Structures are given as structure tokens and as C-alpha cells.
Amino acid sequence: MTDTEKREPKFSRLDADARRLSLMEATLHCLSTLGQRATSVRAICAQAGVSPGLLRHYFDGKEDLVASAYEYLTKKLYDSFHDLIGNDELDAEQVLKDSFEILLNSEWVSKEMLGAWVAFWSIQQTDERMQKQHHEANHEVRKIFAQLLTNYATFKNLNVNDQDIKFATIELMGLTDGLWLELCLDSDFYNGEQAVTICMNWLNSFKERFSH
Amino acid sequence: MTDTEKREPKFSRLDADARRLSLMEATLHCLSTLGQRATSVRAICAQAGVSPGLLRHYFDGKEDLVASAYEYLTKKLYDSFHDLIGNDELDAEQVLKDSFEILLNSEWVSKEMLGAWVAFWSIQQTDERMQKQHHEANHEVRKIFAQLLTNYATFKNLNVNDQDIKFATIELMGLTDGLWLELCLDSDFYNGEQAVTICMNWLNSFKERFSH
DNA sequence: TTATTAATTATACAAATGTAAAATAACTTG
DNA sequence: CAAGTTATTTTACATTTGTATAATTAATAA
Numbered sequence: 001m002t003d004t005e006k007r008e009p010k011f012s013r014l015d016a017d018a019r020r021l022s023l024m025e026a027t028l029h030c031l032s033t034l035g036q037r038a039t040s041v042r043a044i045c046a047q048a049g050v051s052p053g054l055l056r057h058y059f060d061g062k063e064d065l066v067a068s069a070y071e072y073l074t075k076k077l078y079d080s081f082h083d084l085i086g087n088d089e090l091d092a093e094q095v096l097k098d099s100f101e102i103l104l105n106s107e108w109v110s111k112e113m114l115g116a117w118v119a120f121w122s123i124q125q126t127d128e129r130m131q132k133q134h135h136e137a138n139h140e141v142r143k144i145f146a147q148l149l150t151n152y153a154t155f156k157n158l159n160v161n162d163q164d165i166k167f168a169t170i171e172l173m174g175l176t177d178g179l180w181l182e183l184c185l186d187s188d189f190y191n192g193e194q195a196v197t198i199c200m201n202w203l204n205s206f207k208e209r210f211s212h
Numbered sequence: 213m214t215d216t217e218k219r220e221p222k223f224s225r226l227d228a229d230a231r232r233l234s235l236m237e238a239t240l241h242c243l244s245t246l247g248q249r250a251t252s253v254r255a256i257c258a259q260a261g262v263s264p265g266l267l268r269h270y271f272d273g274k275e276d277l278v279a280s281a282y283e284y285l286t287k288k289l290y291d292s293f294h295d296l297i298g299n300d301e302l303d304a305e306q307v308l309k310d311s312f313e314i315l316l317n318s319e320w321v322s323k324e325m326l327g328a329w330v331a332f333w334s335i336q337q338t339d340e341r342m343q344k345q346h347h348e349a350n351h352e353v354r355k356i357f358a359q360l361l362t363n364y365a366t367f368k369n370l371n372v373n374d375q376d377i378k379f380a381t382i383e384l385m386g387l388t389d390g391l392w393l394e395l396c397l398d399s400d401f402y403n404g405e406q407a408v409t410i411c412m413n414w415l416n417s418f419k420e421r422f423s424h
Numbered sequence: 425t426t427a428t429t430a431a432t433t434a435t436a437c438a439a440a441t442g443t444a445a446a447a448t449a450a451c452t453t454g
Numbered sequence: 455c456a457a458g459t460t461a462t463t464t465t466a467c468a469t470t471t472g473t474a475t476a477a478t479t480a481a482t483a484a
Contacts, residue, residue: 178390
């Protein structure tokens, strides 16, 4: 090799944010495909295409990276809901239906997606930071669903008070979370489309219960 | 020490079934309190009060032990339901209420209990034996709930067909599973008693929907 | 008591883990 | 082009992991 030949760079430097993002996405990918057990620092960094030592340059450690990836995934889900609400073209019923579609009949429903969440819950068990994050995210989603149901009640001219909305929200979120979990674990008994139909039936029951 | 003195035995031998049971319960205890990550062979055997080497004498390995513990826990839950059904003293509505109590307002609801299930789901992701076990257990519970709803429909003289029961079962199991999961993860928004009330309200809606 | 059996322990080991520290090299600035 | 900065790699290391094997020892039977 002569001096005039340009060598290929062994690696390229990345913007800090881009590198952090890439590591978080690699973490999600590993948790999804390999499971929590096999998601090691080396596996994550291999997926991200960097050497293992780099992790500590951007995160306090593996735990910090996983917690950050959780935050990232949670925000992603939250954003997809918020986009729906912001759309003024849709009526309250359609927004709810679209929400059900996202939750129960999209890429959010899969054994792989469950893998990531299960890993997070597992860590949450002994990690206070993760507990707090879950609590706050849960609270946000709960507020959104309560708002969606309130809009729906107004749309259908229902006779409901705050307490009714609160309990209906608990019931609806319980239903969607449960259907999501069961679909992820084993979709042999019913599919996402049927799950959406079941939620719409629930919504209809909700309407009947409070219409007068 | 003279020959006439009796030495304390360093350990005592146990019946094979008893030892297996003890190891499975130690596994559940570790998964619950330590989380999946810290549930090592050494931790399990310490909890069971035996040396680490013994595990391989009763199980093919750690994976086999965990899968067996899962089977054991599943059966335990299944049995507690079956006891309810067998009780002829109770009417269909009361049996359902008691089922909700077990699922949502008992020792089955805790961060610790979730720890065990989360560990199982995590393994299930990459373990076919666990997947099969979950599928079969799920199928059994689904049959039980379908039967409970059928009894209830007869009891209340409802006008339902098999398809109605099937979808109502999916909805009810989704609801209970979701409420259970949310309660285990974070019980700040509502408690087990309220969850039971919500399920009873659902049952009432079910009755209204099909009564004529 | 003595011999036999096998449940249990003790020891060892290779592989994998998370992370610290030093070495390298890509980029920036002058 | 030269020097400085720091993102990235390389290497190393102490722990922990699951498991295999050999050494004990409790229980059983003769």
C-alpha cells in the first residue's frame, strides 16, 4: 500500500444523539429477538455495529441503556396516540376505533414486541427508576383514554359524570391491555381484528349503559 | 468426640417428589423476590437449603426446573378455580364473583407474583415447551370461563348462542387479565376490590345485552 | 455390625458477563 | 500540513454463570 492510496476508515464517528438512538434501537431489537437472557452488552453493541466498550461512553451501564430504551419505546407509543387525537378530521368514535387498531391489530402486537415489554417489567420489579417511568407513562395514557371517552360521551350525547368516565377508563384499558397480552402470548384463539371488534362492542355497551 | 456420641447429620435425604417440589417452590420464591436476572442455580438451591449440584439430580437443568415450576404454578391456579366450580352450594353469579376475587383481590395479585409470570413469559419467547404449556393452560382456563358464563346465562335465563359465549369469554378473560396485569404493575390507580366491582358491572352489562 | 446404594455435597472448570483502562484513529481546529 | 480532541476500539479482568465429576455420607438391608 503506497502513501497515495486512501485507506478505508475502520469506523466513523457519529453524532452523540444518533449514536444513543442507535444503541437504544439495537437494545429493543435484541430484547425482541433474543429475549432478555441473551441480550448482553456484546449482543447489543454487535447489533448496533459498534464495539462493546462504547456502551459506557453514552450510558452509565447496561441498566441505564435498557431503561432509556424503555423510555424511548413508551414515548413512541404515546406519540402514535397523540397523533390520532390531534387529527380534527376524525370523530370521537373513529379515533377510538383507530386506537384499538393500533393497540390490537398492528406491529405493536407480536411475540417480539411482548419480549421487550416483558424485559422491562422484569427489570421494573427491582428498579425504582423503571417503576417511576411506568407509573408516569401509564398515567399519561390513562389521561388520553379518559379524554377519548369523554369526547365520545359528548359526541353520543351520553349522561355520564367524572366517576363514570374514570371507571369506564379503567375497564377499557384493562380490556385492551388484556387482549393485547393474550394476543402476544398466543394468537391461536382469536386475532387482532376480532379483538378490535370486541372493543367496539364494549364501546357500544358503554353507550347503551349511559344513553337516555 | 467419642464413638458413643451421635453426630448431627449434615443433611437429610428426602423423598424424590418432596425434593422436586421444594426446588420448584424455591424457584418461584426466587423469581418473585429476586427477579429473573438474579435467579441463579445457586440462589435457588440456597433457598431450598441444598447444594447447587443437587439440581441436576432431579432436573435436566435450570431450564427444565423453571419450566416445571411454571407447570406447578399453573396447576395451582387451575385447581383453585376447579374447586369453585365443584362447589354446588354456590349459584353461577357467586362462582363468577369468587373467581374475580381470586384473580384480582388475593395473593395472586402482587408485584412478586407478576415476577414469576414475567419470567415465564420471557422464557416462553424462545422455548417451545413453555409455549405449549401456556397454550394448553390457557385453553383449559378458557373452557372453565366459558362454562361459568354458560351457567350464568342459564341461571339468568339469557338468550345466548355458542358464538356469543365464545366472544364474551374472550372479552371477560381479556378484561380480567388486563386488570390483573395493571394491578400487579402499579396499583396506585385502583385496587383489587374496585377491579372486582368492575368485572361485576361487566357481568351486569352482559346480562342486559342478552336478556329478553 | 457390615456392606450396599444412591442422595447429597464438594470441587473444579470453561464460558459468558459487565465494566474499567489503555491504545488507536477519525475528525476538528489552527 | 500539524497538533489536539475525543469517539471508538482493543485488551484485560474479576465475577458469575451452568454444569460435570468425584468425594462424601445418610439411609437401607443383610
